[in-house]
Amino acid sequence: MRRMLIDHVENAYRNLRSNRGRSLLTTLGIAIGVASVTCILALSDGVSSMINNQISSLDGRLAVVRPGLQNNDPNAYVNPIAQQSFSTSTLTEADVAAIAKIPGIEASVPLMTLTGNLTSATKTVKNYPALATTPDFIKTADIKLEEGEFIGDAKSTTTAVIGSQLSLDLFSTDRPIGQQFTMRGVTFTVTGVIARVDDPVNFNNIDVNNAVIFSLERGKLFHQSRAQIQQIDVLTTTSADLSAISEKVHQALIQTHSGEEDFSVLTGSDINQPTNQLYIAIMQVMAAIAAISLVVGGVGIMNIMLVGVAERTREIGIRKAVGASNGTIVIQFIIESLMMSLLGGALGYFLGYVFAFVISTFLYFAPVFTWVTAAVALGMSITIGVFFGLYPAIKAARKDTIESLRQYH
Amino acid sequence: MSPSKKRTPVIELKKLTKRFGIGDAAQNALDAVNLRIDKGEFIAIMGPSGCGKTTLLNVIGLLDHADDGEYFLEEVEVNSLSGRQQAKIRSQQIGVVFQNFNLINRLTVLENVALPLTYLGMSRTKRLESASEVLKTFHLQEREYYMPWQLSGGQMQRVAIARALVNKPSIILADEPTGNLDSRSSHVIMEELSLLHRMGNTIIMVTHNPNLTSYATRVINMLDGRVASDVKIAVQMDDIDTAIPIQLNRHTTKAPVEEEIIVVKKKPRKRKKESKS
Numbered sequence: 011m012r013r014m015l016i017d018h019v020e021n022a023y024r025n026l027r028s029n030r031g032r033s034l035l036t037t038l039g040i041a042i043g044v045a046s047v048t049c050i051l052a053l054s055d056g057v058s059s060m061i062n063n064q065i066s067s068l069d070g071r072l073a074v075v076r077p078g079l080q081n082n083d084p085n086a087y088v089n090p091i092a093q094q095s096f097s098t099s100t101l102t103e104a105d106v107a108a109i110a111k112i113p114g115i116e117a118s119v120p121l122m123t124l125t126g127n128l129t130s131a132t133k134t135v136k137n138y139p140a141l142a143t144t145p146d147f148i149k150t151a152d153i154k155l156e157e158g159e160f161i162g163d164a165k166s167t168t169t170a171v172i173g174s175q176l177s178l179d180l181f182s183t184d185r186p187i188g189q190q191f192t193m194r195g196v197t198f199t200v201t202g203v204i205a206r207v208d209d210p211v212n213f214n215n216i217d218v219n220n221a222v223i224f225s226l227e228r229g230k231l232f233h234q235s236r237a238q239i240q241q242i243d244v245l246t247t248t249s250a251d252l253s254a255i256s257e258k259v260h261q262a263l264i265q266t267h268s269g270e271e272d273f274s275v276l277t278g279s280d281i282n283q284p285t286n287q288l289y290i291a292i293m294q295v296m297a298a299i300a301a302i303s304l305v306v307g308g309v310g311i312m313n314i315m316l317v318g319v320a321e322r323t324r325e326i327g328i329r330k331a332v333g334a335s336n337g338t339i340v341i342q343f344i345i346e347s348l349m350m351s352l353l354g355g356a357l358g359y360f361l362g363y364v365f366a367f368v369i370s371t372f373l374y375f376a377p378v379f380t381w382v383t384a385a386v387a388l389g390m391s392i393t394i395g396v397f398f399g400l401y402p403a404i405k406a407a408r409k410d411t412i413e414s415l416r417q418y419h
Numbered sequence: 420m421s422p423s424k425k426r427t428p429v430i431e432l433k434k435l436t437k438r439f440g441i442g443d444a445a446q447n448a449l450d451a452v453n454l455r456i457d458k459g460e461f462i463a464i465m466g467p468s469g470c471g472k473t474t475l476l477n478v479i480g481l482l483d484h485a486d487d488g489e490y491f492l493e494e495v496e497v498n499s500l501s502g503r504q505q506a507k508i509r510s511q512q513i514g515v516v517f518q519n520f521n522l523i524n525r526l527t528v529l530e531n532v533a534l535p536l537t538y539l540g541m542s543r544t545k546r547l548e549s550a551s552e553v554l555k556t557f558h559l560q561e562r563e564y565y566m567p568w569q570l571s572g573g574q575m576q577r578v579a580i581a582r583a584l585v586n587k588p589s590i591i592l593a594d595e596p597t598g599n600l601d602s603r604s605s606h607v608i609m610e611e612l613s614l615l616h617r618m619g620n621t622i623i624m625v626t627h628n629p630n631l632t633s634y635a636t637r638v639i640n641m642l643d644g645r646v647a648s649d650v651k652i653a654v655q656m657d658d659i660d661t662a663i664p665i666q667l668n669r670h671t672t673k674a675p676v677e678e679e680i681i682v683v684k685k686k687p688r689k690r691k692k693e694s695k696s
Binding site: 013014016017020024028324325327328329330331332333334335336337338411412415 | 477480482483502503505506507509510511515517521522523525534535537538539540541542543582586
């Protein structure tokens with residue numbers, strides 16, 4: 011049986027080689043389908059792994075408190091109201107203070123996000139993200155200062171740190187220390203510039219390259235002295251047990267919220283769920299659409315196999331006359347279509363990553379190699395090869411031996 | 420006691436019937452044929468076109484199924500066997516030679532001869548070795564790596580006979596093996612077949628050519644799907660060693676056989692067709 015298989019593979023290889031042109035074109039059809047699916051999967055994995063890396067860089071010391079209960083239904087992210095981006099947050103400054111009191115916590119950082127139009131002496135830029143936070147933010151976020159200092163004084167209301175891209179946009183220089191700009195009528199002096207980060211998509215939902223960051227005090231002044239906290243980053247001390255601490259945080263917040271659970275304390279991979287799931291939902295839809303091209307490729311295989319069966323009718327007759335059973339003929343043709351689809355799959359997997367890397371030069375994240383993507387590419391190739399090869403193969407095997415032998419080709 | 424009684428029947432047909440068409444148009448290609456073929460016989464089946472010769476051969480070769488009756492091949496009822504088992508019998512016990520050679524054009528001569536061994540599960544090297552061995556006995560070893568369309572008709576038929584022999588079958592079926600060949604090549608082919616017969620093979624041959632019956636030990640005439648006459652020629656297996664050479668000599672003295680064979684009448688047209696495919 012094993013020898014027969016080797017024979018079939020040799021035979022199929024020879025058949026495909028003798029019709030090089032059309033085999034290659036058919037293979038290309040599969041390759042394009044597999045390539046588009048591979049490309050999309052590689053990029054969607056890239057997003058997940060980027061955010062996971064940020065979290066794991068904090069070595070399991072990070073917990074995040076978000077208003078509202080975490081919803082794991084990906085459909086929820088298609089609905090902007092479910093994302094609660096416009097609703098008033100349930101988190102307050104009292105919560106931040108309550109968390110900070112828990113032993114084993116190094117930093118409890120409130121994040122208040124705003125947007126604003128910024129005006130320098132020469133330029134005005136519109137709708138840039140602004141973040142009001144405390145000096146500890148630099149501990150939880152994966153950022154470094156290019157120049158100057160981060161919010162040194164938590165009470166200062168006229169100093170700001172800006173992202174490197176914002177610096178270029180607003181001041182046309184990457185050394186803006188000491189320059190001034192206004193936002194909502196308040197004049198700020200730049201005291202620091204954040205070094206450019208490659209992954210502006212992060213669990214803090216703030217693009218630090220383009221952001222202006224100032225103290226929470228300043229943020230409150232913009233909001234009639236009330237903090238609007240979208241998220242609290244909780245960083246434990248190095249020795250503390252994260253799960254125990256997040257439980258304590260949970261209890262502390264239940265108390266400050268009068269027994270009501272209208273917040274979520276998240277750790278580990280749960281933190282990136284919202285971002286992740288939105289991306290994954292989009293990517294899955296895209297992958298499903300890309301899979302349609304795979305079906306088209308499969309139809310191409312079926313078509314060319316049917317041509318092959320018609321052309322080789324007499325050969326099939328001869329093979330049966332000298333001892334091939336119907337099963338052997340089926341296997342022979344299935345192996346031929348499998349060979350084409352596997353070759354297409356391998357080519358498509360390779361091309362998919364080439365596309366993904368080319369596309370990623372325009373994106374914030376790099377494609378990732380995972381065994382899942384490889385397995386999906388392999389699985390799809392095998393399925394397409396067998397599924398679309400089966401009908402021609404059965405058709406070949408069912409041919410009447412005597413009639414086949416009478417055919418002249 | 421005649422020597423034929425001692426021999427085991429290779430093939431035994433009992434009321435074998437094969438119908439073509441349905442309803443009023445149904446016609447019996449084989450009409451309750453009873454036949455017993457012993458080991459070592461060389462049978463020539465004759466008869467007008469459409470009398471059921473080829474159908475009989477196809478049924479014996481398990482390329483076709485009878486509608487009624489029994490077919491014992493070496494005492495095994497084969498009509499009721501599954502397709503896979505019949506394929507196994509085809510690959511182990513039966514060798515077939517066709518009028519139009521039926522070689523696969525994109526395989527070399529050697530690979531064509533080795534083809535039946537594939538389905539016995541032999542390794543490639545072994546296959547090609549035994550194919551080469553068989554080709555040597557047909558003096559075709561220099562043609563091993565030729566493609567079939569590069570050979571003359573007679574050579575192609577010898578390749579086809581080599582292919583029929585490579586799996587050492589107990590019976591060899593030949594459907595007008597010389598039908599596409601001129602008389603010289605025909606004699607070469609017939610000599611090969613009678614040589615096989617002398618080596619103890621059972622051969623069943625369908626032919627139109629009455630001259631070829633001189634090689635046979637038994638001539639069956641068919642008419643309308645029935646056996647019209649069944650004549651055993653007085654050459655017995657024991658005498659065969661002396662009998663056949665006489666025949667051989669007759670032909671060889673008449674037309675000395677050369678290695679290169681004159682091109683067949685239909686050849687140029689066919690070559691063109693084959694090289695296209």
